[in-house]
Amino acid sequence: MIFGHRGSPERFPENTIPSFDAALDAGADGFETDLRLLADGTAVLYHDDDIGEMPVESFSIAQLSEKGVAVERLDRLGPYSGRTTMVLEIKRSKWEDVVVEHVSGWRDIVLASFDHSIIGTLHRRGTGVPLGITVYGYIDGLAEYAARLGAGWCFPAYRYVDEVMVSSLHERNVKVVPWTPNRAVDWERLRAAGCDGVITDVPDKAVAWRSQA
Numbered sequence: 001m002i003f004g005h006r007g008s009p010e011r012f013p014e015n016t017i018p019s020f021d022a023a024l025d026a027g028a029d030g031f032e033t034d035l036r037l038l039a040d041g042t043a044v045l046y047h048d049d050d051i052g053e054m055p056v057e058s059f060s061i062a063q064l065s066e067k068g069v070a071v072e073r074l075d076r077l078g079p080y081s082g083r084t085t086m087v088l089e090i091k092r093s094k095w096e097d098v099v100v101e102h103v104s105g106w107r108d109i110v111l112a113s114f115d116h117s118i119i120g121t122l123h124r125r126g127t128g129v130p131l132g133i134t135v136y137g138y139i140d141g142l143a144e145y146a147a148r149l150g151a152g153w154c155f156p157a158y159r160y161v162d163e164v165m166v167s168s169l170h171e172r173n174v175k176v177v178p179w180t181p182n183r184a185v186d187w188e189r190l191r192a193a194g195c196d197g198v199i200t201d202v203p204d205k206a207v208a209w210r211s212q213a
Contacts (some may be wrong), residue, residue, distance in 0.1 A: 001089060002196030002206045003089075004031040006047065015045040016072055021081070025212075026204035030085030030108070032179070035074060037095040038064070043074035043102055044125065047091070057092065072093065074102050079178070081106040087177075087199070089134060092184050093118045102125050110153050123150025134179070136160075143168040151213045155179055158186060166194040184209050 007019025008026065020031045034047040039183040041059035049055060051069060064071055080086055086106075090099060090113040098120070103109055113119055114130035119131050133146055134151030138160045146154050146169065154169050158178035166176045178190055186208055191197060200206045 001026075001027040001085070001177065002203055002210060003085070003177065003197060003199040004028045004203035005201045007031050008034055008203055011204075013070075016070075017076060023198075023203040024084055027207035028084075028203040030087065032087040032089060032199050033077070035088055035090045035099060036092065037098060041098070041144075042073040043095075043098060045074060045077075046071050078106065082108060084108065086111070087112055087132065087211050089113060090115070090153060093121075096125070096152045100125075100129065103129065112153065112155055116149055119151055121150050135161075136204050138165070143172045143174060146174050147172040153177065156200070158190060160189060161193055162194065163193045170194065 004023025005017065006014035008022035009019060011022045012019035015033050018089045023031050034193040035043060036046050036056055037043050038061055039058055042061040042103060046056055051059065071210055085108045086206060087110045090111060093115050099111065110130045110132045112123060112134050113173060114134045115116060116133050119133055122131055130153065132153045132155055133149060134155040134156045135149045139145065142165060151174060153175045156178050161178045169176050175196040177197040177199055179197060180201055181198050182201050187198060188205060
């Protein structure tokens with residue numbers, strides 16, 4: 001599987017509808033995007049922690065507009081449900097209920113996070129939504145850890161992925177989709193290691209590489 005990292009960021013602004021559409025039009029199997037909750041309760045797609053010296057979450061949607069910061073609302077992803085696979089990475093905790101309310105009923109989604117307490121909370125609540133953990137580095141006992149959290153997907157930094165990691169996760173029925181390899185040499189290595197897919201900044205190039213395999 002090939003997922004566009006925040007869409008197709010080398011062609012369009014990241015985490016925007018044109019960026020997602022470009023990835024899908026190129027033949028990608030889906031895309032990854034970032035979720036945040038603003039001060040006024042608006043759920044949006046935005047990656048960075050801060051704008052200026054202030055946390056993104058301290059602004060309202062109107063204030064961002066005044067600053068010239070354009071963000072997509074989470075609800076705009078609704079039409080993609082059932083059309084493609086969306087990896088929705090929650091950037092901060094404490095709004096899990098709001099996320100589930102927004103995506104309830106959506107098909108072919110994965111809720112993921114670097115903050116694994118979020119994934120554990122969603123698993124314990126029995127939301128029924130597929131879950132994933134995003135990780136950096138090589139974690140000892142990763143497969144057991146992912147299974148304990150209820151994660152069916154693992155999104156590791158690609159440089160740390162090897163065949164041992166992949167096979168151990170597969171033994172626990174956890175799909176492995178590394179981020180963000182952008183070269184054919186890396187895609188080749190990850191495929192040889194048994195990965196289920198990649199999240200890449202250049203989904204169009206990755207699709208072309210896959211078609212030649």
